[in-house]
Amino acid sequence: MTIAVQAQQKDFFHDVTELQPEPVPAPTLTVQLKPAASRLRRMLRETDELIICPGVYDGLSARVAMELGFKAMYMTGAGTTASRLGMADLGLAQLHDMKTNAEMIANLDPYGPPLIADMDTGYGGPLMVSKSVQQYIQANVAGFHIEDQIQNKRCGHLAGKKVVGLEEYEMRIRAAKLTKDRLNSDIVLIARTDALQQHGYDECIKRLKAARALGADVGLLEGFTTKEQARQAVKDLAPWPLLLNMVENGATPLITTKEAHEMGFRIMIFSFASITPAYLGIRSAFERLKNEGIVGIPEGLGPRKIFEVCGLTDSMNIDTASGGDGFLEGV
């Protein structure tokens, strides 16, 4: 018996039976796979909503975003560097750190909220950018941003940033675009510029227009210093979709999701939405442990609750449905 598999990849049907010399007899099993990248691309193309992405940095923070039903998530490089390396966002995380974290998060539920991930500078010249894009595609990442900071980069909301020249930036964007096209991937290419501090607003618009001309899907002007600038950038680049990075207490004044939507932004990331609350929560628990000899976790919040957030029921169901007897009596 032959089983024909129809896989819906990107927006088309690729019928692999076309490759067979003879018509394939029934039964036909149709597997519809809509990669996260295609779903994110569709949200951008077919709606005018603001795609709100809480910043996540590990499995648990991603699970919380999923528990609350966010439609997309953002993997922060700052948070990944802090949690995986215990270091500051100073260009210390490399492709392996970023890709490994993104792959785990993006596949907690491959059909869950698409993940946009930080790709910093692309981690080197055109070949490294190409390798990075290929690895993000293989990791089921739906979108990524790549920037024009020098390799010894730093967080976009710190002073003293330096950017590469326009030609080198264009080379990064070109390498990314060529790779996604060569791999026939819908991954959303977000061009970021950090040129505001060093060269001013007009240079940022020039760089983003150059990235757009090379086929970048979305623009990100990092570190707006006023709301007027943010509003103006949307107008200057319309109808190209723009992403807004809201780092509370960073360089940009506070902008709510409602305001960002009114301004016309299409994606909004909150890089520190989980790492700072995690720091506060962990610190206060540790302080209590140090001072009072007990952590003081609220009643009812046992290990099971955390495991449930992390897919306990799904795991038990898989085991039972497979004939396993490990969970017949629960846990």
Ligand SMILES: C[C@](O)(C(=O)O)[C@H](CC(=O)O)C(=O)O
């Ligand atoms: C968006 C960002 O790349 C991130 O890693 O989340 C950082 C956030 C930050 O460190 O403030 C950035 O803005 O550079």
